[in-house]
Amino acid sequence: MAHSTYTHMWMRTQSNLKDILELESVGTSIDITKDAAAFFRYQTNLYIKYIRIFRKLEIIQDQITHPQKWKVVDMLLEGVMGRILEVRKEMVDKGLSEFHFMDDVIQDLKLTPNNVEIPIPKYFSRQAEKLRDQRRIFFTKLLQPELLTPEEAAPQSSDEAVRIIQIAERARQGRLRSRIMRDIWREEQREKNRKLLPPVTMEPGDAATLIQKTWKGYNQRKQTIREREEEFEFIGMAPSEDFKKPVTDSGKMDARHVLQQQYMADYEKAQPIIKQTVMDTEGPDIKETYREQIRHWFIECYNTSGKFPDYPTVEQGGSSIIFAEKMPDQLLAEITEQELEKENQKSKKGNVVEAPKEEKKEKKGKQKSEAKPEGFSYFLPNIIEGNNIYTTMWKERDESSNLRQQYDVELEKEEKREAVAIEIRLQVDELMREELKNLRMAVERDFSEPPKAKPKPKKGKGKDKGAKKKEKDFTANRTVASLCDELIEQGVLKAVPQVALSSFLGDFSYLGSTLLSANISPMPSLYDIRQVVTMYAILPLGSQPLHEKAPLVKSILLAGPHGVGKKMLVHSICTETCATLFDLSAKNIAGKYPGKIGLQMLLHMVFKVAKLLQPSVVWIDDAEKTFLKKVPKEEKALEPKRLKKDLPKVLKQVKAEDRILLVGTSSRPFDAELKPLFKVYDRILLIPRADYASRYMIWKNLIERNGGIVTNALDLTSLAKISDGYTPGRLVQVVKSVLTEHRIHQQTKTPLTANNFLRALSKTEPIYQQEETALANWAAKTPLARKAQRARREKEALAAAAQEAASKKKR
16 A cells, blocks of 8 residues: 555544544443433444554554654554543443443444454564564573574584584485385386276267266266355355455555654664754754843843842753743732742641541542543543644644655754754753853942851751661572573473464354343353453553553453463464563463472462563463362362462562563462452453354464364364353364364365264363353352442332332322
8 A cells, every 4th residue: 555545544543533522521421320221322432443443553553654654654543542442441340340241232233243343553563573583582492502593603513504404305205205105106006906996888879978977967066056155145145255265464564664764763863963963053042042031031120129130040940930931020929929838838847747547548549530530541641732733733644755665854843943942942041040140240249248057958867767668689690591491390380382362263143232121131252251351351461551551450350261361362462572481370380499598489389470571471271279268178288278378479560560470270260369359460351162153253363273174074063053061162172083184185176064063062161050050159259240230239129119109209
């Protein structure tokens, strides 16, 4: 695509963004207590519109080459991503559910589920690829220096190279000889079979008729199948061949990435040159203008008050407050007020009266609420600022002379003028302070009083009570390489299998709102799980600004039966963000770092390395074992409850700037104590069994991925219906057991059918009703579910009271 394509796309996106900002202002007038349905309708509309803008901005940010435009788009993208997470948190807090069903709104807006799916930004994958290469080199040097890349490894000797070539050549000759011997053996077998068969005699005419009959039948069947497919395509019952072909434009996209990097490098090189040019050409005039304005301020203050003013300090802003649009007497009044406040604070320090404890608690509560009041957004100002920059700078800008979309020199000069003006103003401040001293000495020499000696600051005795104790560093003298080496040897720091999140298959829930309207609680689909994991884990871990300002999620618990994809999601999070994986499962750390001190050392090393190699994921498999109600006899030697006391303490030390996520996976969460488990994990996600739409998608994708060909002879609808209750992990086992190498080669003669998979499926265990019921009962005891139950009871009580009052009025 051309540069103008993405410019027009940005223009349309900004128009939609302006509409959303107007919608944001309307939302403040909706009260959830009076009209909950209208509030959630508004929140859902806002959420979907932000996602649509996010999808467009992500494409623009990935492909736009203009460096200055890219900076604005990047700021907007970060703001929109953060706003989506904020709106999502508000929906969860008000709706008391992790999952929200928006099929009715999507239908009203005439959209498809793909239009509202949250994508993983493409620059995440590029950043992850660079980080993955750096980590690979780091760990290769650490573990196996002999496996370095040819550029880094030492050159091999000629004898060693000859030996490797000889081994490869002998292996090639052996493979070739075995292939020739196999062909000879097959020919001998065919010859033996031919001699054993009786001679066949047939008239030439009959033989020709038989051949014609066979060929015409085959040809007609093939033509009939083709005509049926064309008819289905015509009436819209099957996708066309053009639709089936994947649209790939990766070559052009990669070329734009190279161009983007080149233009950005040129832009960064040109910035100091442009700044120096502005400094040399316009700096003297700016300097002289500042000096004249400040001198004029001196004279006006002297004429109004009869004395020269005190020059504003650096903390007050220096001459920047002089250049504000205020009169000299107003500036003098503000400066004197600030000085009086400082003197009053100093005088009050000695006579401090302690407030009662209740007032202190109220003040603390006020400070917390003032830090982030309800409805406050960290990211909305960024969106507004980006929108204003586009409106004032880019909307009406003529770029007919910049067809290659390189950086704009005049625009950069305008930005650099502000930085140059600040530097010059600081220099002028120093000069004018000296000039002000000289003026005072010349005019007010006779009236000046001897300077008072400044009181010496009192040295504090002892430590401040409010000072926090520094964390003890058990490994202060050790390098990161030595810590990583030890953690790898102990099996705590592990390699991550490369699994994309798109491999976690699941279709949209098409009947969620319909079931809710019928007072039936719908189960979330695997599509919903994928969306929630993207928002809680991948987006914050992939972006440092997003992790610092977005609603903080330190830990996630993924619960569900065996085979639903919990471990796959952990690996997907690490793959999409190139996160370092630490395994603190009870089985993995059994017998390692014994004792209380050993456990503290282990946690200290893990979280220290996790902070140094951000982003990081700390994984605990079988998370329920850490909080077991009663440890079985066979597991007492493993000490599964070792982390119960220390894990919450370590999690408290994780701050917003630390891109560390604790992920627990559990197939039997109902065996754990509820309070400590829910205290450690911020978000709890129960992964359900796959519904019909998801099972259909999983069957089709698994068969094609393992070499199978899906034809009309394969009834996927029946397979999806029969496999109700089976987890995706079990379906993977079934498909791999059926699609052997021999069966894949036979597909051209005997296509795959549903019967091929039924026999293997009958030997696989499904999810039994008892296990599913136990998980559902446990999920009803989570903190969010309990809040929802209380709110539902209160609503029912209010409705009953209103109905009773109405019946009394009728009587």
